[in-house]
Amino acid sequence: MTDSKWLVLLTALLMTGCAGMDKSQCLTADWRTIGFEDGANGKPETAIATYRQECADHGVTPELNAYRLGHRAGSERFCTRVNGFNVGKRGTSYQNSCMPDLEAEFLPGYRDGKALYDLQRGLNFARAAVDKQHRLISALEQDIVSNTELLVADGLSREERVQLLYDIEMLKTELGNAINLLPALEHDAYLAEQAYIKAEQRLRDHL
Known part of the structure; x- marks a missing residue:
């Protein structure tokens, strides 16, 4: 199956995966x-x-057999090192959907991506702290100006x-501390x- 056909297939099946199955869907389901x-979307076989x-x-x-055959084929799309990296980098949780032989390829990429995700969160937190401090300084400066203007009022x-x-x-004093x-x-x-930056470069070089 080509990549384009695979994407079309996933789009066509989106509603089935997002909603409960009614009688008609159950009767006509292509379980493979x-x-x-499910396999291509990282859902475990237990779904x-x-x-x-x-x-x-x-x-x-x-x-069950048809579902398992399809799940295996979908998992081969999902359970790659590169996709594992991308899944981890998005901060998406892994649902243990890959069989052991595929998981051996997927998990190293996932762990690397998750490590990068955690570093990105740390960077975002650090930048937010700087921005918050700048806002505090600006607010204190404005309060000083406002109170100084009141001081000379009649x-x-x-x-x-x-x-x-x-x-x-x-x-x-508070401004100086800030x-x-x-x-x-x-x-x-x-x-x-x-x-x-260093981690991103190092990890991408190993994909």
């Missing part, structure tokens, strides 16, 4: 094709238990001006980015 779809339960009410029993009592002076000094912390956060983000 359904098995192929046939769901079809068995859905079709039991209609007096239909899935053809109609304030002495006590109110004293309180504003105190608030401004506290804001300045600014001092920023370089460390930026350095963490830089290290996370370098780790991701």
Whole structure:
């Protein structure tokens, strides 16, 4: 089966895989094709238990051997090192759908992809921390400006001006602490980015 025909087949079967099977579907099901779809989408062979339960009410029993043959063929599409890498890199969980002989090829790629996914998450977290710190600094600077403008406004009592002076000094202290912390956060983000870049290059070279 060519790649184009395979994609057309998966598209045609999408509704079957996403919804429960009614009586008509159970009666006309091509169990080898359904098995192929499940295998190609990384569903375990045990997925046939769901079809068995859905079709039991209609007096239909899935053809296990045909399903297994199709599932094996679909798994050969799914259980490759390259696809394992792509599945792991997306952060998609592996459902143990590959038979041992195919899993030996799939799992190394999946683990590498998952490692890269974890590094990407770490990088995103580090960048988010830097962005959050910049927003905090901007907010503190704005608060200082606003309180300083209030300080010179008419109609304030002495006590109110004293309180504003105190608030401004506290804001300045908090601003200084926030600014001092920023370089460390930026350095963490830089290290996370370098780790991701190096890992991506190293892992892709081994695919």
